[in-house]
């Protein structure tokens with residue numbers, strides 16, 4: 056594949072290859088000097104039309120550690136603020152012979168659209184409520200590190216599913232790796248049509264978090280998603296208080312999970328609304344792997360850039376590359 060737009064673009068073997076490369080990249084983080092020449096001479100533009108802390112900085116670090124030239128652009132400070140269209144913007148950047156465009160955009164489908172206009176590889180860094188494939192890869196990497204094989208493991212994803220690109224990419228990726236996935240949301244934040252989707256794609260849905268957490272099937276990992284207030288123009292329902300009571304990972308819920316499975320893992324893609332979807336006690340608990348996810352983000356994005364850009368240099372391996 057030349058682009059990474061959706062998690063569906065990746066076969067199970069592609070995911071395995073990326074996670075294996077990420078594991079060697081992750082070892083770099085323990086080195087004093089982290090730079091390798093793997094992508095020397097390649098240019099990566101990170102164009103973020105929406106704000107980001109983790110994704111943007113980890114793509115920049117990933118590119119830099121592999122010696123690619125990385126440039127960051129955002130809507131503010133670019134000519135997008137003067138009304139330049141997405142097409143003109145994409146074609147302008149492509150005309151500078153860049154090798155990869157990492158794009159975050161508030162419109163679902165924006166990355167797919169840009170990929171039709173440019174020669175560069177397009178990597179989706181989150182498009183509207185559609186997908187966030189590198190987040191799903193780093194989540195899979197984090198889970199694999201702790202749980203080993205995901206075959207048959209039960210992962211529960213909880214939160215504002217209507218607005219969650221992380222949930223969509225995760226369901227696709229986790230299922231390809233053999234995990235059993237249950238998604239939980241209040242009825243008002245459950246995407247319409249998910250019943251049909253669920254039947255065809257084989258994951259369970261529920262409105263009742265406590266029923267899922269106390270069901271016969273133990274939980275191996277629980278992934279809490281951010282309530283995306285910025286995508287709820289009319290305010291949000293349930294209220295914050297109701298949300299926490301019904302769907303928050305409170306200290307009590309985490310304690311109950313740990314009693315049933317001491318090895319349970321807590322994930323959150325960040326940024327977290329502490330006290331809303333996740334209590335501080337849960338976010339900072341020994342079961343929390345939130346910062347492991349951030350650390351994995353650099354390694355996984357290095358692996359994705361490598362697989363898309365290394366070309367003929369790939370034969371020499373991810374940590375060698377061309378020294379030319």
Ligand code: CP
Pocket residue numbers: 106107108109110111181190324325326
């Ligand atoms: N998880 C995630 O995408 O975080 P950022 O919005 O900070 O990049």
